[in-house]
Amino acid sequence: MTTLGIIGAGNIGSQVARKAVEAGYDVVIGNSREPETLAALVAELGPNARAATALDVAAAADVAVVTVPLHAYQSIPVDALAGKIVLDTNNYYPQRDGSIAELDDESTTTAELLQAHLPGSRVVKAFNHIAAADITADARPAGSDSRRALVAASDSDEALEFARGLYDQFGFDTVALTPLAEGWRIQRDTPGYGAKASEAELRDLVAAAKRYRETV
Template sequence: MTTIGIIGSGNIGSTVARAAIAHDYDVVIANSRGPQSLQDLVGELGPKAAAGTVEEAARAGDLVLVAIPLKAIGALPPEPFDGKIVIDANNYYPQRDGQIAELDDESTTTSELLQRQLPGAKVVKAFNHIMAPEILSTATDPGTSGRRALIVAGDDQAAKDEVAAFIDTIGFDVLDIGELAEGWRIQRDTPGYVGRLDSAGLRQSVEAAKRYRDM
């Protein structure tokens, strides 16, 4: 695996791009404003980075990170993502995204909404519970004592394994929390959200999570 497609050039997208390039991945990055708006960022990232359209980034990526506001996922064209492993880094913020009834009543999750939008993709939840700068500043080598852990959740085990391998490469242990529907356990305001936790601590926090309706 050599190329990471990144949809979204904000804090998470640009930081994952830096982490990927530091570990010898190629990156194709896209945003809603078009490739020309990314020339400064691509120049900063160096020769392993390229700007593209959303379709180009999706097609190029062996893994494709979606790191755009949740309210914007409805604009993603499904076809270029068919067969792709798609990493969902979204969180639901009603003040930004507007009220989404299915999330308000907790009948679904952000990742399941993305899976519905991209039915041919294999969606894996990851990177939603870490502050963007800490993707670089808290990364450590495998085997480091107290190494920080990040979750994956998804319905396709092979896809989760691919995402887990990438996360391990860029500096973090990985905790598999199960199916895509279990992603709520690390959404905003849960015990593990943005906590700097090792695998054991993250597991405890995920298991302690409660639905908003039960709080």
């Protein structure tokens, strides 16, 4: 059974954990505090979930989800995630994260920052543009007329295929983007950010995205 490691147990991390257990994954989840602080969540998730430190989560994961505030991305374990697919849910909020010059001038993106920090991993931008509660509330079976789509962006075809499969298991269609740098098209304040859209609709919204510097 595949182990999904989740580094960050906030709103997004907790909802991803719920869907992952439902889909049949083993889940190891950690936060910036002690594993004991996640006792209630782990009890809710059931016997296929456990809490651990961030380093132990990274080591145990077959695939990891990084869902910490962006300013903390350099705390993510590097060696333990080498060779692994890593899903990045981060968004940039200067009022929370402080000013990051290369994001302010759009010379890079949040996922590319994490990829540079994790050079041996295959990073996928995922789950950054959906409200946490919608991860469970908006899930629909494949083929449903009302099925929502989500974006995944990566430099790795294998990582994109994993993300597509995970989205499908969770109840969503996929709009896949390459390379990873194209993840800017689904960052905050773009047309597709937060949109409850079908795959075709989301493709159009992603295509309509403009760089921040083009909108001021």
